[in-house]
Amino acid sequence: MSKTVMIVDDSATMVLSLKSTLEMSGLKVETASDGLQALSKLKSGTKPDLIITDINMPNMGGLELIKNVRTLAGFRFTPILTLTTESQAEKRDEGKRLGATGWLVKPVAGPDLVKVIKQVLPGA
Amino acid sequence: MGIEFKKNLVVFHDVASVEDAEVLLEWLQGKTGAKADLSACTHLHCANLQVLMAAKPSIQAWPADAPLRAWLESALVAV
Amino acid sequence: MNPLLEQFLSEARDFLQGIGETLMQLENAPDDADLMNELFRLVHTLKGNSGLFDVPEMTRVLHAGEDLMDAVRNRRAVYSRSLADALLEAMDFVGMLCDELEADGRLSAAHGGSSARLVEALRKPIPADDNRVAAPEPEPELAPARPTSTLDxxxxxxxxxxxxxxxxxxxxxxxxxxxxxxxxxxxxxxxxxxxxxxxxxxxxxxxxxxxxxxxxxxxxxxxxxxxxxxxxxxxxxxxxxxxxxxxxxxxxxxxxxxxxxxxxxVIPGGDPNGGPVYEDFVADARALLRAGDLAGLVRNVSSMLELSGPDLWIASALRWLQLVLEIGQEEGAVLDALVDCLESLAPPRWEASELAAAPSAASEPTSDRQDDAPRAEHGREAPGGERDALSPLEADTLTAVVAAQREVLALSDAPAWLPGRIKAAAEALAGCLRAVDAMASLQSLEVATASALEARSGAPLLAWIEACFPADASIERGPVGLAAEPESPPPRAGAQRPVGEDEIKFGRRAEDAIAAPKSLKVDQVKIDRLMDLIGEMVVAKNALPYLAGRAEAVFGVRELSRDIKGHYGVINRIVEEMQGAIMQVRMMPVSFVFQRFPRLVRDISRKLGKEVELILEGGDTEADKTIIEALGDPLVHIVRNSLDHGIESPGQRRAAGKAATGTLRLRATQESDRVVIEIADDGKGIDPDVIKRKAYAKGLIDETVLEQISDQEAVNLVFAAGFSTTEVISDLSGRGVGMDVVRTAVEKVNGSVALTSRKGQGSQVRLSLPLSMAVTNVMIVVSDGQRFGVPMDRVVETVRVPRAAIRVIKHSQAAVLRGRIVPLKSLNELLGLAAQPKSNDDDELAVLVVRLGDESLGLLVDDFSETLDIILKPMAGVLAGLPAYAGSALMGDGSVLVVLNLKEIL
The missing domain is CATH 3.30.70 (Alpha-Beta Plaits)
Structure with missing residues (x-):
């Protein structure tokens, strides 16, 4: 059964780049362009096995999204990775405190992405 | 997928997810002399593992996957 | 183009636009934290995206910009105009790189210098103590809570x-x-x-x-x-x-x-009781060790093992002794200790010194003996010094890779692919840095690479290698031969290949590449194609009534004729809705034109030393794309005029009792089917007397007019061709053309322009344009047997005038209509047709009264025909040079209708 990954990023370029890599690895991909959109998708039945979210987004940023996701019944244990840059160490830590599983550092190279996903998603 | 309960036996298939642990625990709480079949198991979430460790069902079959078996034996073989 | 790159470029332009706009807003509200965060987010995201491509020059500049914005929003640096200048310039550079990427699919090697210069400018405002030029933030997972081996x-x-x-x-x-x-x-x-x-x-x-x-x-x-x-x-x-x-x-x-x-x-384990007697064995073993006869000892150990049960503690100790002997890497003391424990039946107690010495006795300097050594120094050390984290094989490989780069860079030829070679070498070296975790040196590598590319020489990189991977004995130790082997890591072509593969893979995904398709970016060509098709559809539809007419008149089937007409009604409705829908797609907000003004006004006013506040209103007012695009140049011209001639310098303004900062207001509103744009300033306004004198001096008006002309009329003279009030031609607006250019451009899209001004208080220019120009309502007139279209918005009325009522005043014809004298012109004459206007049976002439500016004028034609909605196509090719025609349209019967451009022929 193929796993579903949700990508949340306001940059369509970043979404496209990640989506291509993931789909080529046989994963299903859902996308959202900010935290609000992601939340409403999660509430309306989308059930990703992993969420990858950018930090800086309009409307609702990644950190707030994480906080909210953890309060949703079906997503207490869902792995969440933040998308950060190398200079955002404090955001990564904050993300972890709020319930993120780990982080990815942009630019995310395809093989690295796949590797990390294999690491957090048993059966992927 | 996941775990399947038969009378006194719990059978693990593929990957047992974190959500399965709650069900597994409930099931084990109501059983005495429970047995577990792990032969088709490729992974079980840590939560399932500790439930098994605490409940100590007798392991009827170990996973076919040798490294997984080594890990589980270290935790589940009665000392 | 690879769809990812395409997406990147399209999005990058939006981001650049957004950055520009936000900066403009910040000028007015430098303390607005939300704006600051927004600006940071835009630069940050753009930088992140650029990292997906091999565009180090772009990424570097954006990175510096991001750091700067980060410093500003955290109040480590102060927002200022010069800071904004640096950022704007950097974004212009990024925009230029985007253009180049779009055109060539890659960047030329020539940008290293500009990029370095911009980075420097961006870093300057960041206080030195947190300037991260030399050391990008250490990998955070290394800094805190590093797992240390406190346990023995x-x-x-x-x-x-x-x-x-x-x-x-x-x-x-x-x-x-x-x-x-x-x-x-x-x-x-x-x-x-x-x-x-x-x-x-x-x-x-x-x-x-x-x-x-x-x-x-x-x-x-x-x-x-x-x-x-x-x-x-x-x-x-x-x-x-x-x-x-x-x-x-x-x-x-x-x-x-x-x-x-x-x-x-080395911990023997097992049953401590039983087994043969070992005293002799131990004595012999000691003797053999003293004599250095290890082979003898090996023999004794194996025969002793055969005598001992495998589960015994003693047997375990013997097996360890056997293993240690077999591998033969330990000091004599270790063997002594093992032999001793066979006697004492106690596990060997390794001294701390032995434990420490043992690993180093191995042939290669294996890693983590100095486990507790402060790895926190990470990044400050030369990368070579980090090699102790590598296995011997890795260390050798690293050496080989570095050596290979050194060789490649030292080549003295300068082939066309030299930039590629330098980039490949840099890539390989960056890989080496990553391998030894010396990320801190990446920055200096990038700088060296940039200067190498600029100098078209490997020398700067060679120098960098010498600094970072000094060719000392240890690094040269690696087998040099390895460097020559083809499969040895990356240097040349190999480095690029994976990228290409990715491109192909992305290409395959092109069809599902659009994320969250709530709004689409559609190529203009496609919309134009839709417009063309709907135009053809209108034409095809218009053929139906004609067909119905034929069905009845020629074939005499009235019923069929009625059916056709019925269907025509249905199709007509659909086509009209479709047309409306397509028009809607073509609608664009005025903000598309407005958005360039904050930057423009800022740049020009700074250049002129004036303080101007720009207010934009009604940016969401929509109009057809053609109209919006046609607005651009006239607006720029008007705004420049206002800045140049309207708004005074702060000194002059204060002297006149005004606020030092002038206000320029651009406001768009919709008035029924027209969009109105007002450009108002509170500058010095236009002095009608100056205009009059000027117009007179230039021969645009004569003395009589000079005496009689009202102030408002005088002001309107600025629209006269060749008028310019500037005494000194500035490089900004006064390029020898005046407001007449604006008028011409606006009228081209059926717009009008009006200017009002109050001396000392400011001027207001009002542009009125149609919402859409795609569908034109025309009246068809017949003259000399030909049909011509006249835009309905020009037509005042159609009248038939008895030939006798036409007077000839001087050499011109005129008629009195509704109490006003209306000059008459013959269309045939205007078009150079020889025929005289035909009258009807009652000897009346057909007069089409049209409006030209504020005047009415009668066109003598042969007859009037129906009015029609047409899709007006501009004249193309050779015909484009004929100003008398506004364009042509295809009729339902397949004929072509030319539409007159009345302004030109009159």
């Missing part, structure tokens, strides 16, 4: 590991690998962070042995919380510290790594 290996339950496993580990350690004891205690709440500690532990690289334990005795099952993690994981692994830290990077604070000296594994 002696305290670890190593004897719980089966002897065979320990022996295998011992062998691997002797082979140059390092050994670690891993102790992973996941946080109790870790499941709620989406973690599966067991899954993570299972993936520990190079695991030799593993174990799981409960941290506390289990509570009764009824009280167990399945989701509170109570486990701990142990393991013995031969992976490098770097690999382990990589594997556990998200939970590094929950992991303890302890380096295991291989002698710590």
């Amino acid at each position: 290996s002696a305290d670890l339950p190593l004897d719980g590991i089966p002897e065979a496993v320990r022996m295998q580990a011992y062998r691997r350690s002797c082979g140059g690998e390092c050994l670690f004891w891993l102790d992973y205690r996941p946080d109790e709440q870790s499941f709620y962070q989406g973690e599966d500690p067991f899954f993570l532990a299972r993936q520990t690289p190079e695991l030799l042995w593993c174990g799981i334990q409960a941290r506390e005795p289990w509570p009764p099952l009824a009280e167990l919380d399945a989701y509170c993690c109570m486990l701990s994981f142990q393991g013995l692994t031969a992976a490098s510290r770097a690999d382990l830290e990589e594997q556990y990077r998200y939970v590094i604070d929950q992991v303890r790594l302890t380096a295991i000296p291989r002698l710590a594994l």
